[in-house]
Amino acid sequence: MSKALSTNLMRTLRISQPIILGPMLGAGTLEMLVGVTKAGGLGSLAVSSLTPGGISAAVAAIRSHTSGPFNVNLFVLDTPHPTDQELQGAFALLDPFRAELGLSPAEPLEKYCEDFREQLEMLIALKVPVASFTFGLLDASAIERLHDAGTLVIGTATNVAEARAWEANGADIICAQGAEAGGHRGTFIGNFDSSMIGTMALVPQIVDNVKVPVVAAGGIMDGRGIAAALMLGAQAVQMGTAFLSCAECLIHPAWKTKLREASDISTRITRSFSGRAARGIVNEYMQRMAPYENQVLAYPVQNALTGAIRQAAGKANRPEFLSLWASQATALGQRRKSEISVAELMEQLLSEFTGVLESVGR
Structure with a gap:
């Protein structure tokens, strides 16, 4: 990507491409994270199912495979x-x-989950480059401690009130999760039904209401979606479902088959x-x-x-x-070959994105 197309957030995250891998608990792998990071994006790994010791081991494994930036994701939960x-x-x-x-x-x-506060303490001690959170709002003191450890904080928002709350508590980045997104909703203010706001409607409203950079998530499967999100004011995108069909993704084969059979109403x-x-x-x-x-x-x-x-x-x-x-846009991934590598998918996404920008420029 040319220097002219770089965003402030990309420079802050030290990435050369505006793509963040969705954490996807139970579906994401170390290999997926490394592949996205090596291609210039921000790789992510969800660790909410791990003990503090497990989180430490996972971060050590990441650091043994890449010196680039990466994101570790936790769910904000009460026991x-x-x-x-x-x-x-x-x-x-x-x-x-x-x-x-x-x-x-x-x-x-x-037990029904790991202790979130113990997980958070480990995350602070590990001084990871980026930490993202969903399902709840992290308190300001915890965010300050993450900052002291050199960690940038991403907060997930499904409506403007949540975005404002994250910004008020000190989050560096807001991930705007549109209704199209696959997997769990991050809603923590109000009823989730009222926060089923489409990505195209949600992103510009959050951009207009906060001063921190915004990442667009939900239904983004190709270069057209990346370009559209950036046109709406996002400074990067978070993509999950697009990577589920990759060879490095180890979900059940039947899940991958269902992704290739899905339609717009599936x-x-x-x-x-x-x-x-x-x-x-x-x-x-x-x-x-x-x-x-x-x-x-x-x-x-x-x-x-x-x-x-x-x-x-x-x-x-x-x-x-x-x-x-899976997201509402799952079918858009069916034109790609089965078991595509993360590296090849990143190359295709960026080629598509550049093509859209060039066509708009004409």
Whole structure:
């Protein structure tokens, strides 16, 4: 990319291309992060499922493979304490799926997530270049401590109020997550329904209401999407679904097959897998659980309880019971070859992006 097309955010992040890899817990890999970083973008890795020791090991592995900048992502969570009554209600909904997969009836778990504050302490100690957060708002003192450690902070926002809250607490960058995005919604102010704002509508409104750089996320699959986001005022884009079909992505083969079969109307929002609104390809589990969307327990309890179902479904090659996260623009990736490498995808994206800019210039 020519110097003329560089943005302030790109210079701050020390990247040469305006692409950030979406963290994608459970789908992202070290190889994907390294590939994006080597191609000039910002590689990301989601670590919310890891213990503090696991986070330390993951960051050490990243640093052993690249000296470039990278992003580590955490979910802002409180430790849940579900009641026996709540758990029994959840078990009643999930046990039929467990039985179909040959699993015994559900029982309470020892824990439902890692301790966020302990994870955060480790992240601060590791002095990572960039840390991104979603599902909640990080307090100002924690952001100040990250800054003291030399870490830039990205806060996820699905509406203007969330963006303003992140900026007020000291975030360096806002990731504007449009309604088209695959996977979990980051909403933490207001009802998620009212924050289902499309990327094209959300990005310029957040840009107009904060002074920090904005990253566009949601439904961006090719160079046209990158160019459109930058025209709307974003200084980079975050792309997740576009990378799910890469050879370095180790998701279940059936998930990759479903991505190549998806149409523009194949996805919808569901709470049934994790207890938090998330966009994925419609399957039997989502359809059967649809009547009970408002009864499932909140994240992370529901997510932990369905973990065994998803694992067993993967082993049995039963994609009808897998969480097939994907954006509304998934079908746009089908013109690329199957199992494309991250390096080749980055090359194609940047070629497309440059082509759009040149055509506009004419």
